[in-house]
Amino acid sequence: xxxxxxxxxxxxxxxxxxxxxxxxxxxxxxxxxxxxxxxxxxxxxxxxxxxxxxxxxxxxxxxxxxxxxxxxxxxxxxxxxxxxxxxxxxxxxxxxxxx
Amino acid sequence: xxxxxxxxxxxxxxxxxxxxxxxxxxxxxxxxxxxxxxxxxxxxxxxxxxxxxxxxxxxxxxxxxxxxxxxxxxxxxxxxxxxxxxxxxxxxxxxxxxxxxxxxxxxxxxxxxxxxxxxxxxxxxxxxxxxxxxxxxxxxxxxxxxxxxxxxxxxxxxxxxxxxxxxxxxxxxxxxxxxxxxxxxxxxxxxxxxxxxxxxxxxxxxxxxxxxxxxxxxxxxxxxxxxxxxxxxxxxxxxxxxxxxxxxxxxxxxxxxxxxxxxxxx
Numbered sequence: 316x317x318x319x320x321x322x323x324x325x326x327x328x329x330x331x332x333x334x335x336x337x338x339x340x341x342x343x344x345x346x347x348x349x350x351x352x353x354x355x356x357x358x359x360x361x362x363x364x365x366x367x368x369x370x371x372x373x374x375x376x377x378x379x380x381x382x383x384x385x386x387x388x389x390x391x392x393x394x395x396x397x398x399x400x401x402x403x404x405x406x407x408x409x410x411x412x413x414x
Numbered sequence: 415x416x417x418x419x420x421x422x423x424x425x426x427x428x429x430x431x432x433x434x435x436x437x438x439x440x441x442x443x444x445x446x447x448x449x450x451x452x453x454x455x456x457x458x459x460x461x462x463x464x465x466x467x468x469x470x471x472x473x474x475x476x477x478x479x480x481x482x483x484x485x486x487x488x489x490x491x492x493x494x495x496x497x498x499x500x501x502x503x504x505x506x507x508x509x510x511x512x513x514x515x516x517x518x519x520x521x522x523x524x525x526x527x528x529x530x531x532x533x534x535x536x537x538x539x540x541x542x543x544x545x546x547x548x549x550x551x552x553x554x555x556x557x558x559x560x561x562x563x564x565x566x567x568x569x570x571x572x573x574x575x576x577x578x579x580x581x582x583x584x585x586x587x588x589x590x591x592x593x594x595x596x597x598x599x600x601x602x603x604x605x606x607x608x609x610x611x612x613x614x615x616x617x618x619x620x621x622x623x624x625x626x627x628x629x630x631x632x633x634x635x636x637x638x639x640x641x642x643x644x645x646x647x648x649x650x651x652x653x654x655x656x657x658x659x660x661x662x663x664x665x666x667x668x669x670x671x672x673x674x675x676x677x678x679x680x
Contacts, residue, residue: 354458355457355458355461355498355501355502356502356504358458358461358462358465358498358502359461359465359498359499359502361465362465362468362469362498365469366469366472373476383479386476386484386531387476389527389530389531390472390475390476390484390488390531391472391476392527392530392531393472393488393491393492393495393524393527393528393531394468394469394472394491394495394524396520396523396524396526396527397495397499397520397521397523397524398498398520400519400520400523401498401499401502401503401520404503404504404516405502405504408504409504
């Protein structure tokens, strides 16, 4: 069943904004320089670092617990939470690859 | 704010400064540029654009002192996040049907963070049954629309699947592509935009953002098809105040494209 699905998916568009990197690179074809998922993972991790640093600096603390700092903390969570899940997925994936 | 909203369809609460319209257009254009770079130049540069855009949108939301504007930028930040996650999630070794499920989980978390910030109730985002016969009729639209897309794209026929074998893939497609995207675009983003842009501007704005995220497929006909469907779905969400029907329709289109129509018409 899975094999059948793989054949079915390949090269077919869908009403979905979620287009994994494999499909994107396949769609771009031979004119694309060699890319790997780790290049993209590195960028995403960098974005996560920036968001976590911003949370630490601008979020609520013992000294500053204003409404604005609470809002900033919640806003930064919008990016930080999914990127953290991504980061753990990357770590898990790399660990499984080694094992 | 409109008290009567039920609440996908609020009215403009007060006059929005012209510069905010300008900024919203700039951010929509920036998303388009980032997608075009990803699709036609280099995905890594495109991803860099999306990361910068995400940080800019979150910074803009953080610096805003007005609730409505803050919520719009916070909701818009899910757009670059979709591309960042879909490009950087390691998926090799995972069966392709599960890819959409894996990528959808952090997106649901992001949507939950926006909801927590904005304090939306389920009804605000169209998470209500509404007029059930109407919603089921809308869901039924997914069958002919899926057929149209199948006839446009003509996917490779698959080996026969039994009903039970097709259930899990169908469920994943309905939840991870249909419901997730309707929830994010027609639920959260539309709700946030409608409050400051008004109904019709929001319908076109959200449809533009949604369809521009399909540029990566590199198909003009697909882009036109998606923009038309998006307009239709956003209008339905705006007027019926429920995303139940369009979520099912969206999922059924994708199920039809991959499972149903290839089986019936091969």
